[in-house]
Amino acid sequence: MDGRKRPSDMTDSEPNEIDATPRASALIESLRSFGYSPATAIADLVDNSISANAQTIDVQFNWAGPDSTMRLTDDGDGMSPQQLTEAMRPGSSNPLDSREDNDLGRFGLGLKTASFSQARSLTVASRHGLTEPAASRCWDLDYVQRTDKWVVLTDNPRGRELETLLDGSTGTVVAWHELDRIVDDRPATDARARKSFLAMVHDVRLHLEAVFHRFIENGLHIRVNGAECQPWDPFLEGDGNTEVLQNEKLELLSPAGATRQIDIQPFILPHRSRLDASTHKRAGGQKGWNLQQGFYLYRRERLIVAGDWFDRGTKPEEHHKLARIRVEFDQDLDSLWALDVRKAKARPPASLKDDFVRIARATRKRAEEVYRSRGRKSVGPAPRKGHRVPVWSADTSGTSVKYVINREHPLLAATTAEPSTASVIGLLKLIESTVPVDHILSQGFRDERLIDSTPGSDEELRAMAVELFCALVRAGRSESDAKLIVNEAQPFDQEASFIQTLDGSRCK
Ligand SMILES: Nc1ncnc2c1ncn2[C@@H]1O[C@H](COP(=O)(O)OP(=O)(O)OP(=O)(O)O)[C@@H](O)[C@H]1O
Ligand SMILES: [Mg+2]
Structure with a gap:
């Protein structure tokens, strides 16, 4: 405690003071509006599990139309019954207090505000040590509305059910019921409602993969509806x-x-x-x-x-x-x-x-x-893994840049018997001299997606790769040699796994 007075410590007999205790029924509804999404709300619960040294955190959303629920289970240190009561209190700790190094909390609010933002009922069961019993507490916003009292429920059916999940283990289970901010009154059979619920679950997973990527990289397991979260590293x-x-x-x-x-x-x-x-x-x-x-x-x-x-x-x-x-x-x-x-x-x-x-x-x-540098990259001196054979090269030796088709590209070599014949060279020069530079520049380079320079569909690209591979095999190259050449040639250099499946016996 920080020595400050709680409203309940104050009496009207103290001079210059009037009791201004918040009205439970009003304030608890306002606590719902901190602007959480389902994903940021779950992340706030995951913070608590990590602070309690959990190794595995299991998040399970269950679709049942208006009766859908969420349950988060962790295998962390858990809480004694007294700690649990304290944890359920809005403002369970002072934001000005210093925290342990591994504590991700600050405000003493997250468990409550995150949960209330999505659900009208929050039940938490926890068990601190195997010698202590599990305990549970429940905030029921309808009950607070009715009684206008800051009270949590003990020994209620939802809590007792969660306590049984902690038989033989320590940890904490957080459950949300009446998810009025996530679902509406459409029944469980409504396909569109179910689809948007599942999309929300997917969003939650992606959010956790980003927010906690470092913890996941270091061995933390987070599962969302059974799917193991994979770390999302923003910097690759x-x-x-x-x-x-x-x-x-x-x-x-x-x-x-x-x-x-x-x-x-x-x-x-x-x-x-x-x-x-x-x-x-x-x-x-x-x-x-x-x-x-x-x-x-x-x-x-x-x-x-x-x-x-x-x-x-x-x-x-x-x-x-x-x-x-x-x-x-x-x-x-x-x-x-x-x-x-x-x-x-x-x-x-x-x-x-x-x-x-x-x-x-x-x-x-x-x-x-x-x-x-997109164009230059495919033509310039820094090919992928030091191997890529570009289609275009840029001649910057003069005062202006000249773009030239790479005469060494294997597709060019393989698809013409004699690439240096006058007609082929003429064709290449024709293309090089008519690159529509003015038109491209007039489009502006604000957005690279405006210029479609993809080589076609995946199928077309792969068909071209097969064609090149077979031409090389027919010309007497070994299969592994041919695969290497195809793999190093632009634009096939992004297709490594497909190229490995090529089979020379199909080239006849
Ligand atoms: N999964 C859990 N395992 C163990 N203890 C928990 C768990 N969840 C909450 N607690 C306890 O409940 C307290 C209150 O949690 P709450 O999220 O409301 O606030 P906080 O984590 O202290 O701060 P913040 O508002 O910044 O999240 C925590 O400080 C912690 O002691
Ligand atoms: Mg917290």
Whole structure:
């Protein structure tokens, strides 16, 4: 306790004071409106499980129309009956108090506000040690409405059912009933209602995969309706093609007066041409590439903000989408970063604003260079894994750039008996001299999707790869040689696994 008085400690006999205890029935409804989504609400519960040292967290949404429910089970330290009562209290701890290093909480509210935001009934069962019994408590918003009292229910049927789940183990179970903010009165048989419920469950999983990716990478198991969460790394650090820019350490004075370092690491993600289609799609994130550019704020390994420039004058731009900057801060700096109750918002302290603007500008500049270098990449000196054979090359030796079709490309060699014959050379020169540069420039380069330079459907691309492979085999190349050549030639260099399945005996 911090020594401050609770309303119930006050009496009318004290001078100059009038009791202003909140009305339970009104305030508890207001606590529902902190702006959580189902995903941010579940993330707030997962925070609590992680703080309680859980190794496995199981989230289960059950579709049953208006009677749908959610249950989160963890194998963490659990709570004694007294701790559980305290945990159910809105404002169970003071945000000004310092916290253990691994504690992701701050406000003493999350369990309640996150749950109330989605459901009218919150039941928690917990067991701290095997020698202690499990206990349960339930907030029932209708009961609070009726009684206008801040009371939780004990020994109720929902609680007793959850307690049985803790037979023989420690941990905590959180259950939501009456999900009035998630479902409406459509019955369980309504296919569209069910579909949107399942889409919500999918969103929850993607959100947890991003927010807790570092914990998952370090061995935490989170399951959502049975599906194991896979870490979503915003920087594709394992990919090898991400550019890691200069790291910076900024200094900040903590509220306690200590000098603290803020670690800032800008990344330029690989250009689309360097990623296979599924990696590219997933790396885009839940909001998509464009909206996921900017700063990523981590607090104690937990992702709080996933892409924001923190600058009113700077909007997300297509040509800056490869810029992502990692920032880390500790929980004792929460007040300086204006962390919100949902742990979904924070912004840099005013004293760091100029540095953020400077680092953002430099990172965007480099991101734009990589973004615009698309054509050059396929022609330039940095082919994928040092092997790619481009279709185009750029001759920059003169005052202007000349784009030339690569005479060494194996498809060109394989599909013409003699590629140096006058007619073939003439055709190539014709194409090179009529690249519609004016037209392309007049379209502007604001959005690369405007220019469709894909080689056709996957089937067409693969048919071309088969054609090249067979032409090489017929020309006397070994199968493994032919696969290597196809694999290294643009645009087939993104099709490695398909190329491995090619079979020379089908080329006859
Ligand atoms: N799954 C859990 N396992 C063990 N203890 C828990 C669990 N969930 C909640 N608690 C206890 O209940 C307390 C209240 O949780 P609540 O989420 O409301 O607030 P908080 O985590 O302290 O702060 P914040 O509002 O920032 O989340 C926690 O501090 C913790 O002691
Ligand atoms: Mg919490």
